[in-house]
Amino acid sequence: MEYSISQFGAPDAPHCNPETAQVTIIPAPLEYSVCYMKGTEHGPQAILDASSQMELYDEELDCCPIEIGVYTRPVLDYSGMDHAEALKATGQAVRETLEKGQLPLILGGEHSLSAPCIAAVHEKYPDLTVVHIDAHGDLRDEYEGTPLSHASIERRVVDMGIPLLEIGIRSFSPEEAEFLKSGPNIAVVWAYQIARGIAQIPWERLGKHVYLTIDLDAIDPSEMPAVGTPEPGGLSWYQVLDLVREICQRSTVVGMDVVELCPMEGQTRADFLAAKLVYKMIGYRFQQNAK
Numbered sequence: 001m002e003y004s005i006s007q008f009g010a011p012d013a014p015h016c017n018p019e020t021a022q023v024t025i026i027p028a029p030l031e032y033s034v035c036y037m038k039g040t041e042h043g044p045q046a047i048l049d050a051s052s053q054m055e056l057y058d059e060e061l062d063c064c065p066i067e068i069g070v071y072t073r074p075v076l077d078y079s080g081m082d083h084a085e086a087l088k089a090t091g092q093a094v095r096e097t098l099e100k101g102q103l104p105l106i107l108g109g110e111h112s113l114s115a116p117c118i119a120a121v122h123e124k125y126p127d128l129t130v131v132h133i134d135a136h137g138d139l140r141d142e143y144e145g146t147p148l149s150h151a152s153i154e155r156r157v158v159d160m161g162i163p164l165l166e167i168g169i170r171s172f173s174p175e176e177a178e179f180l181k182s183g184p185n186i187a188v189v190w191a192y193q194i195a196r197g198i199a200q201i202p203w204e205r206l207g208k209h210v211y212l213t214i215d216l217d218a219i220d221p222s223e224m225p226a227v228g229t230p231e232p233g234g235l236s237w238y239q240v241l242d243l244v245r246e247i248c249q250r251s252t253v254v255g256m257d258v259v260e261l262c263p264m265e266g267q268t269r270a271d272f273l274a275a276k277l278v279y280k281m282i283g284y285r286f287q288q289n290a291k
């Protein structure tokens with residue numbers, strides 16, 4: 001790609017000192033198990049590039065969230081690695097960020113990268129809850145022969161013994177439905193419940209510390225067309241923002257990711273949505289701390 005921004009919010013971002021930043025963005029162009037549209041490996045760079053065109057004042061929060069310090073690591077280089085090695089390297093980047101006392105915010109890349117990131121955050125915060133905003137349940141034990149698949153990521157979270165809250169789901173296999181009925185520690189808020197105004201989100205499930213993973217296909221394809229596996233009937237921009245805001249008000253978010261952007265020719269609105277979502281997540285997260 002010719003246009004290649006290395007710091008989120010650049011070129012105006014003056015607050016990207018790696019030592020004093022409160023957030024470290026980890027661009028993770030991981031793509032091994034994507035099954036339909038390929039291209040998520042270009043997602044992180046598309047988000048960084050779009051972020052350079054974004055205004056840094058947040059009218060809702062009446063501040064410039066970037067001033068808390070947002071450092072972007074060099075894009076992770078997975079060349080020569082197999083899927084398992086790439087996941088390990090991603091988890092290591094999260095661990096290094098946590099050791100510096102910074103909040104890791106990972107840009108995907110395919111959703112399988114969340115597993116090592118969540119594992120690393122869970123080591124530091126054993127009382128972790130995972131909130132998963134997605135169109136898909138991602139609860140298959142394995143998919144296309146691998147337990148590392150992006151379609152199995154939340155099953156790995158369950159395997160780790162971490163309570164899970166899934167929101168926006170509208171694509172679920174019979175195997176996943178059966179698994180859910182077997183009583184694992186999962187609550188699911190379906191997209192249709194949100195669309196009809198009958199969703200009762202079990203917020204009491206959230207512990208003190210939350211890891212938030214957002215698969216961009218949670219958002220309706222009319223607003224977010226650039227994903228590998230689009231599903232109709234998704235959440236709106238403001239519905240997603242309201243969820244993120246509420247999560248940040250109720251708990252301390254100690255890790256987050258935005259995954260599955262699959263940049264497409266002529267669909268730059270998707271890259272801009274992803275970049276702005278990342279910025280709103282940072283704003284909500286630290287506005288809550290400032291109160």
Ligand SMILES: [Mn+2]
Binds near residue numbers: 134136
């Ligand atoms: Mn998904």
